[in-house]
Amino acid sequence: MSEEKQQVSRRQFLNYTLTGVGGFMAAGLLISPIRMAIDPVLKPSSVGDYANVGLAVEDITTEPTRVDWKIDQVDGWYESEVSKAAWVFKNEDDEIMALSPTCTHLGCVVSWEGSEKYPNEFFCPCHDGRYYKDGTNIEGTPPTRPLDRFEHKVENGMLYLGNAQERGGA
Amino acid sequence: MRWVKDDIQTYKKGKEYFDTVIVPVIPFHLSQDAELDKSTSLSEVMNILAHEIEKELSGRVLLIPGYHYIKQSDKEEEVKRINSWVEDIQKQPFNHIFFLTFDPSWKKYERELEGNLLWLPGIQSDNIHSDEMHSMIRNQVAQIGELIRSYW
Ligand code: FES
Numbered sequence: 001m002s003e004e005k006q007q008v009s010r011r012q013f014l015n016y017t018l019t020g021v022g023g024f025m026a027a028g029l030l031i032s033p034i035r036m037a038i039d040p041v042l043k044p045s046s047v048g049d050y051a052n053v054g055l056a057v058e059d060i061t062t063e064p065t066r067v068d069w070k071i072d073q074v075d076g077w078y079e080s081e082v083s084k085a086a087w088v089f090k091n092e093d094d095e096i097m098a099l100s101p102t103c104t105h106l107g108c109v110v111s112w113e114g115s116e117k118y119p120n121e122f123f124c125p126c127h128d129g130r131y132y133k134d135g136t137n138i139e140g141t142p143p144t145r146p147l148d149r150f151e152h153k154v155e156n157g158m159l160y161l162g163n164a165q166e167r168g169g170a
Numbered sequence: 171m172r173w174v175k176d177d178i179q180t181y182k183k184g185k186e187y188f189d190t191v192i193v194p195v196i197p198f199h200l201s202q203d204a205e206l207d208k209s210t211s212l213s214e215v216m217n218i219l220a221h222e223i224e225k226e227l228s229g230r231v232l233l234i235p236g237y238h239y240i241k242q243s244d245k246e247e248e249v250k251r252i253n254s255w256v257e258d259i260q261k262q263p264f265n266h267i268f269f270l271t272f273d274p275s276w277k278k279y280e281r282e283l284e285g286n287l288l289w290l291p292g293i294q295s296d297n298i299h300s301d302e303m304h305s306m307i308r309n310q311v312a313q314i315g316e317l318i319r320s321y322w
Contacts, residue, residue: 106184
């Protein structure tokens with residue numbers, strides 16, 4: 001008899017704790033979006049950081065060159081190394097341009113002179129999206145705004161890139 | 171796009187732009203101790219490869235969850251099962267389906283598969299985070315991307 005009684009209470013106990021855990025988890029789910037928005041600890045650590053992309057400024061020419069680098073990113077659940085890329089060159093005003101290779105249509109990776117048919121342009125292989133050298137989207141092709149441009153700075157002759165900034169549509 | 175909600179929402183808004191599906195095809199087993207290291211390392215590399223290819227071509231390609239199967243299982247049966255995935259996928263208008271695998275035993279059944287088999291020789295590595303591995307993967311991604319584009 002007493003054994004049975006014990007089992008019942010044990011089951012009850014488990015039930016209570018499990019409900020407790022479930023309730024706690026549900027609360028966590030409800031709270032988390034707000035928490036992510038306000039808790040600085042959960043924000044990406046690399047915001048505003050500039051990364052050395054391993055390119056000496058004196059090596060930058062008027063011909064767009066692809067540079068690749070990695071940053072640490074905290075993305076909600078995962079902390080990971082994210083690879084980044086940019087097309088870097090000097091424009092007519094001798095200004096450094098670092099354009100994001102992400103097509104503003106649906107996000108494929110564009111290449112400088114990626115199609116033989118279109119010299120002197122950036123080309124997206126997915127739906128033949130095209131951009132002029134300064135990143136402006138070419139009307140009549142799917143992209144609706146120019147390629148994003150990275151913030152940059154120069155330190156000790158090396159190029160540092162920051163965040164990519166959206167630019168207005170053409 | 172990947173099999174996550176945000177990406178799928180983008181896909182749904184622009185379905186007419188997506189005509190290609192990539193299916194990583196990955197064996198699983200726990201039965202052969204001697205093979206475990208190799209199998210898990212290949213599986214990791216396959217996932218990285220698939221993700222990198224998706225990144226290159228994300229506006230036209232849908233990367234769906236991997237097709238997993240027991241390594242020693244009967245391939246005739248697996249062919250039927252994988253083709254049933256294709257049947258479901260083709261409820262949407264996809265023109266190209268690519269199966270990506272390191273497992274050469276699929277090669278024999280290539281013609282029965284309702285999609286293109288891209289068999290790649292396995293990349294062996296002690297450390298998938300090494301620079302060597304990175305450049306090898308980047309190289310592979312570029313080549314596979316080019317191959318996929320040649321079907322477009
Ligand atoms: S994703 Fe570049 S043109 Fe569509």
